[in-house]
Amino acid sequence: MLDRPAVVEPLDDDKTPATFTGNRGLDQEEPLIFEIGRVDATGVDIDDPAPIATRLGALERTAPIGLPGLTEPETMRHYVRLSRKNYSIDAGLYPLGSCTMKHNPRSNEKIARYEGFADLHPLQPQSTARGALELMQILADWLMTLTNMPAVAMSPKAGAHGELCGMMAIKSAIAARGESATRNVVLIPQSAHGTNPATAALLGFSVRVVPAAPDGTVRAQAVKDALAPDVAAIMLTNPNTCGLFEREIVDIADALHEAGGYFYCDGANFNAIAGVARPGDFGIDAMHINLHKTFSTPHGGGGPGAGPVVLSERLAPFAPVPFIRRNGDSLQLVEDAEGTQSFGRLTAFHGQMGMFVRALAYMLAHGGDGLAQASKDAVLSANYVRASLRDVMTQPFGDRICMHEVLFDDAWLRGTGVTTLDFAKAMIDEGYHPMTIYFPLVAHGAMLVEPTESESKASLDLFIATLRDLARSAKAGEVARFTPAPRLAPRRRVDEALAARKPVLRWEAKAAS
Secondary structure, eight states, X not given: OOOOOOOSOOOSSSOOOXXXXXXXXXXXXXXXXXXXXXXXXXXXXXXXXOXXXXXXXXXXXXXXXXXXXOOHHHHHHHHHHHHTTOOOTTTSOOOBTTTOOOOOOHHHHHHHTSHHHHTOOTTSOGGGOHHHHHHHHHHHHHHHHHHTOSEEEOOOOSHHHHHHHHHHHHHHHHHHTTOTTTOOEEEEETTOOTHHHHHHHHTTOEEEEEOOOTTSSOOHHHHHHHOOTTEEEEEEESSOTTSOOOTTHHHHHHHHHHTTOEEEEEOTTGGGTTTTOOGGGGTXXXXXXXXXXXXXXXXXXXXXXXXXXXEOTTTGGGOOBSEEEEETTEEEEEOOOTTSOOOOBSSSSSOOHHHHHHHHHHHHHHHHHHHHXXXXXXXXXXXXXXXXXXXXXXXXXXXXXXSSOEEEOSGGGTTTTOOHHHHHHHHHHTTOOOOEESOSTTXXXXXXXXXXXXXXXXXXXXXXXXXXXXXXXXXXXXXXXTTTOOSSSSSOOOOHHHXXXXXXXXXXXXXXX
């Protein structure tokens, strides 16, 4: 007789019992594949291979591999059940600030699966891939036009990779001037993405922090105070991680250039200004663009990303190959570093072709005016959330109009016994993925909400009403709604810090009792 103990515990404050199967109606419990699989079961019939002469020597396996097998129906059910435990933009509003979890049009996916794009191989002769190269050039033209920059390196695979690319170009430019020994400091604003100081350190630079002003932005005077002959560059995000536009960015660029430094702009939040403002007009020298955020290509779960880097005239000669450069009225694909000042090849091939196809499909579907409208709608959505919650949740930098995301802190939670983490976990019980919490670090107990342009007013209204109800509950002292949350998720709250520090990466069968 099957003796399967229930693994779903009863809720603390209702009458829902634990069940024998662990299932709750259509919310089905699903063990690990190692727990339900069997080495003697498989959904595929494979003939025994003919005898072969192995070339593995001492490396040849001496015992069965022990992978769990499932029948075909079991396999299908296993992955369908797991997929239902995922929260996704297809399931609901995904308010992660600084991540831009926007709708991915299905037309993009269909076009990316066209035979001519889906079947490309990076090693096939270029003469057989002229369409792919033309697509890259058209996409590059859009990126250069939207940013008003003369060159773009397409090969970086994501935002941090793009940062590395831009900063390597800056380092090469400094070396070409013979100043490598003296210019070894990068200015990093207090509100920067964590990848910025990491990238600078990786390349051997020291980091000098520029403090944020009381309103959450960077002042030109603060940059000037940090400037010295040892400064190589600044890495500044605009709009910044507080969801605010850096109003003194042109003055900051002028100060950097006058001091002999370069301006790297983190383009992670370009989706707030695409089609509305051109970063090249700010005086920047390099900026990565997250295609997987601004132009809707899927991200999350590890990628794939794409982070092309636009470059100024000052840095274009140092771009990694391959890169695309405007030559009068035509575009030139530069693939050979010989005879140039290029720092070489950043990655083996030309970039993430699948992401290029999706991003260009999005651009062509919207047109320049449509991209501008998407940016404006993203800003409108964020400000609608801000205005609708400002009487119940506090903003660290005052009630300022924001860009594509709105930042709240935990000042309004003081004395309630509820923390930012508790509030976020309670959102899961209401069917929402939490917003980004505890980032940026310049706000205590930060809650960063980015609704994007994808959401309807009705969708935003329900989200706002939910947060207002949670806020009412916290202020009313209903701590029991928060501290055990999530109560309705497949698993209860875990110790995330311990899981990050001591991850269990290998399943081991429990000893029989």
